[in-house]
Amino acid sequence: MLKIRDLEKTFNPGTVNAKTALSGFDLTLNDGDFVTVIGGNGAGKSTMLNAIAGVWKPDYGTIEIDGVDVTNMPEHKRAKFLGRVFQDPMKGTSPDMEIAENLSIAARRGDKRKLVWGCSRKEKEGYRDLLAQLGLGLEDRLSTKVGLLSGGQRQAVTLLMATLKKPKILLLDEHTAALDPKTAAKVLEITNKLVTENNLTTLMITHNMHDAIEYGNRLIMMHEGHVVVDVSGEEKKKLTIDQLLSLFETASGSRFTSDKVMLSK
């Protein structure tokens, strides 16, 4: 499904600000894997997700999705394989366009766009049902500009957009981090529902250790640009936060440092 080999990326190479964000990063995802990703500050979590999405090209290494080498494929072409939700709730939706228009754009991800009606009435009815499933009362606000929604609502709409056309891989970049705890829980619940119902292969970065353990069938921990802990199945189900921290310390030879993770512990 997803095969990443020996990925490396250094930002600002050759300057005092040079930062190696990924080095020797290997990861293979199987069909239907729901992987939670945790790691300290600057461990390379977001960099890894952006590499898969094609925001920029890696310095070395290859990325293969569904048997296709996408390492040099531009971001917009790669989008046909991927559903993405960003940390910033403003980033995933077009604020000046209606909810229905945003969804209609997402429904055509990977298709050639033509000079035909972009959002038909019949299509809107389908969106109404999908929005109703979110339980946020958005089904009656199809013509509302997305910019008028709250952060949580926008994130829920983005989730729907990311999964409307079933992606090969769903990439979630701390997508609840900017939300208040109650909304974050709601969005996470919607996430879990969409992922399990559609059996989506998912990579979810989170700073919340409870969530990392509770959700998904596999957990990876990153440190200095590569995977240091990788647990799945029964072993993951029985995991506790303290075990996780000691696993990390043994594997990386250092203490786990992330203010955000520690605060949420």
Added chain:
Amino acid sequence: MAFLNALPGAIAEGLIWGLMAIGVYISYKILDIADLTVDGSICTGACVCAVLINAGVPAWGSILIAFLAGAAAGVITGLLHAALGIPSILAGILTQLMLYSVNLAILGGRSLATLTPGTSKLLHMSNNPLAILAAGLIIIAVIIILWLFFYTEVGLTLKSTGDNPDMSRAQGINVKLNKVLGLAISNGIVALSGSLLAQYKGSANINDGRGAIVIGLAAIFIGLSVSMKIKPNLVVSLVGVIGGGIVYYVIYNFVVLLGLKTDYLKMFSAIIVAVFLAAPYLKSMYFTKKKPVRAQTASARTDEGGDGNA
């Protein structure tokens, strides 16, 4: 009385410049690019039209070719920006400079082309009511086509490209290609208005269009200040922009009649636009000073949410 006599002319000219402002609206408001190509492409439209009409090409054919010439100019700016990575504002300036030479070449090295009397024209200042009708019909056609276009699959992606490029790329939209397409449409419409201007005035001058972007922005700001209060959708906005063009030219004529030297008119236009551009900024400054407590909590919240993008 003199003002009332000048009114039909002001309206006709306002319609033509309003059409140009619709072109600017597409780049400035929809694509979120301040495209300075328009100062050159409106002149290209005028020059192409004048030369073709003098060569015996029918007026409607001339304005269509003028549209295509403007669209080509937009493509150049789009490629300089999207394919070669030049900041959009500089890409526009470069194309504008290129167009000065191109326009001189079109005019055969002269700075002025006068339309031969008796050639076919859609509109002329000698008959203002007819000019208003002709310009009005063309504008209605342009607005209907744009309205339909911006609800197609391609049109929606053009809107999202300007509104949120990150989201657009994530949804598989070729943002670079869309910018080229949008700039082509924008400058095509600008050149179309230039071709109407040449017919209306009966001539094309190499200096036509200097400061056009400023007039376009003025028309947009004046128009949107009213139309956004009515209904913030595309058609109402475009009609508002046309209205803005007319209001601009009525004021312009009024000021001229009051005796302001025409030498100062560009200064006058620039000040209007500067005021509109500065207003939102000054407003925010004013509110920050007035409610410091609220401003502080807002900034604290941003600090909290801002980190953690490891």
